[in-house]
Amino acid sequence: MRLLVIDTATQALSVALLDDGKPVGQFHEIVGRGHAEALLPAIAALPDGGKADSIAVDVGPGSFTGVRIGIAAARALALAWRIPVHGYSTPSLIAAKAAQDHPGGPIAVTITGGHGELFWQCFEADGRTAISAIASTPIALLAQKLDASLFYGTGGEALVTARGEGAAVNLYPDAADYPLIADLPSLPPSPIYGRDADAMTMAERAAS
Numbered sequence: 001m002r003l004l005v006i007d008t009a010t011q012a013l014s015v016a017l018l019d020d021g022k023p024v025g026q027f028h029e030i031v032g033r034g035h036a037e038a039l040l041p042a043i044a045a046l047p048d049g050g051k052a053d054s055i056a057v058d059v060g061p062g063s064f065t066g067v068r069i070g071i072a073a074a075r076a077l078a079l080a081w082r083i084p085v086h087g088y089s090t091p092s093l094i095a096a097k098a099a100q101d102h103p104g105g106p107i108a109v110t111i112t113g114g115h116g117e118l119f120w121q122c123f124e125a126d127g128r129t130a131i132s133a134i135a136s137t138p139i140a141l142l143a144q145k146l147d148a149s150l151f152y153g154t155g156g157e158a159l160v161t162a163r164g165e166g167a168a169v170n171l172y173p174d175a176a177d178y179p180l181i182a183d184l185p186s187l188p189p190s191p192i193y194g195r196d197a198d199a200m201t202m203a204e205r206a207a208s
Contacts, residue, residue, distance in 0.1 A: 004043070004052035004077070005175035008035040008070035009062030009090045010111065010154055015039070016175035017046045025050075026176045035069045043073070051081065056178055059087035059187055061119040061134060061194030062111055071189055078189075086186035091121040091134060091153070093173040096180035098152040099127025102169065106131065108148040110155035118142055118155040119194045128184065136194040 002024075007014040013035050016026040025046035031038060043050040057074035060067040071087070078085035091109040098107050107127050111119040113136050120142060122132040137145065139155075143162035151159050156168025 002052040004050050004055045005178045006070045006074050007058040007173045007175045008066040009058040009060050012172035014175040015042050021179040023176045055085040060192040062090050067191045085189045087189045094153050094171050095123040095127040097177050109153045110151045112154045
C-alpha cells in the first residue's frame with residue numbers, strides 16, 4: 001500500500017511517498033514561501049508521479065496559507081485518483097520526531113504563528129500522548145505560562161529569547177517521518193487554525 005504524505009503547514013515544503021511505511025521517494029526543503037508553485041512539481045517528481053493508494057496531509061496549525069495549499073492539493077489529488085485522504089496535526093508529527101531523537105521528559109511543541117503569537121501543544125515523553133489542547137498565545141504571555149526549559153518546533157527560538165533562558169530545537173515537520181504517527185487516530189482533511197483565520201473563504205464566511 002502506497003501513501004502520499006503532504007506537509008506545507010510551515011516554512012518547509014515536504015512530501016514523501018511511502019510504500020508499506022518505508023519512503024520510496026521524498027522531498028524536504030525550507031522554502032519559506034512559494035509552496036503553491038513548488039508543491040505539485042515536487043509531487044510529480046516522486047516515483048510514479050506520487051500516485052498512491054491514499055493521502056495524508058498536515059492540517060495545521062501553522063501558516064494559514066500553507067495549510068490551505070496542502071489540503072487543497074490533497075483533496076484534488078484524492079478526487080482525481082479516487083482514493084481516501086485524511087489529516088494529521090503539525091504538533092503531533094514534531095512531537096513524535098522529538099521523542100525519537102531527544103528522549104527524556106515531557107515535550108513542548110511551539111510553532112510560529114502570526115500577530116506575535118505561537119501555536120503550542122504539550123505531550124508526554126512518548127511524543128504521542130497530548131497533555132494539552134492546541135492553542136495560540138502571545139509570545140510574552142506564553143513565556144510566563146509554559147513550564148518547560150526545552151522547546152521543539154519552529155517557534156522555540158522566539159520563546160527562548162522572550163524568556164531569556166531555556167533551549168530550542170528548531171524542528172520542521174518532515175513528511176518522511178509520518179510512520180511515527182501512522183497508527184494515531186486520523187483527522188478530517190480540514191484546517192486546524194488554532195485561532196481565528198486572518199482571512200476566510202466565501203464558504204467559510206457563510207458557515208461562520
